[in-house]
Amino acid sequence: KQEVTQIPAALSVPEGENLVLNCSFTDSAIYNLQWFRQDPGKGLTSLLLIQSSQREQTSGRLNASLDKSSGRSTLYIAASQPGDSATYLCAVVFSNSNSGYALNFGKGTSLLVTP
Amino acid sequence: GAVVSQHPSRVICKSGTSVKIECRSLDFQATTMFWYRQFPKQSLMLMATSNEGSKATYEQGVEKDKFLINHASLTLSTLTVTSAHPEDSSFYICSASAPRGSLGDSPLHFGNGTRLTVT
Numbered sequence: 001k002q003e004v005t006q007i008p009a010a011l012s013v014p015e016g017e018n019l020v021l022n023c024s025f026t027d028s029a030i031y032n033l034q035w036f037r038q039d040p041g042k043g044l045t046s047l048l049l050i051q052s053s054q055r056e057q058t059s060g061r062l063n064a065s066l067d068k069s070s071g072r073s074t075l076y077i078a079a080s081q082p083g084d085s086a087t088y089l090c091a092v093v094f095s096n097s098n099s100g101y102a103l104n105f106g107k108g109t110s111l112l113v114t115p
Numbered sequence: 116g117a118v119v120s121q122h123p124s125r126v127i128c129k130s131g132t133s134v135k136i137e138c139r140s141l142d143f144q145a146t147t148m149f150w151y152r153q154f155p156k157q158s159l160m161l162m163a164t165s166n167e168g169s170k171a172t173y174e175q176g177v178e179k180d181k182f183l184i185n186h187a188s189l190t191l192s193t194l195t196v197t198s199a200h201p202e203d204s205s206f207y208i209c210s211a212s213a214p215r216g217s218l219g220d221s222p223l224h225f226g227n228g229t230r231l232t233v234t
Contacts, residue, residue, distance in 0.1 A: 089158070106158060
């Protein structure tokens with residue numbers, strides 16, 4: 001069974017700091033791994049997607065890495081800003097014999113960036 | 116890019132009434148749709164998987180008679196919360212999957228969610 005764990009559950013940092021969010025998964029047979037952002041009461045915003053054959057993806061101040069063999073991914077946020085405050089969710093996409101694809105989420109890391 | 120539309124975005128209803136939530140794939144045929152539920156400060160949890168033209172597969176602990184899922188076409192799936200109670204108040208999100216490979220490298224697309232409040 002694919003289980004996704006995110007550490008830490010919550011994080012508070014002052015503006016300008018670089019930070020790392022961690023995600024681990026138990027079954028390395030994944031199709032891809034996605035990082036999402038969720039603002040309170042809102043849906044999901046896709047941040048980065050890493051295919052199973054890739055090791056990292058970058059978008060602006062965000063960099064996500066993937067080590068499939070060890071079942072780990074990290075999301076690096078450079079020069080954090082108050083607008084980065086949100087919950088960050090990690091999810092792995094894997095093949096499901098019944099439905100083609102399935103996606104399991106971690107519980108998220110709640111980030112607060114203070115001015 | 117692929118778009119999934121979920122409606123309504125917010126609904127308030129009285130206890131005992133039923134609420135229908137729609138999930139549409141706007142520019143692709145979704146062979147599979149997933150319904151998730153998120154309680155406050157908790158992660159998204161898969162409720163059920165629906166394949167077009169067949170019965171939905173429910174996750175353990177999800178009452179299929181309470182959460183009716185209909186996936187009658189390749190672009191529409193509906194979730195009906197029957198006889199809603201305050202404990203059903205939650206954030207419901209759908210996602211849709213296209214046939215493997217047809218949408219490049221992002222096989223799952225999400226709606227913006229529905230905030231259900233049962234009074």
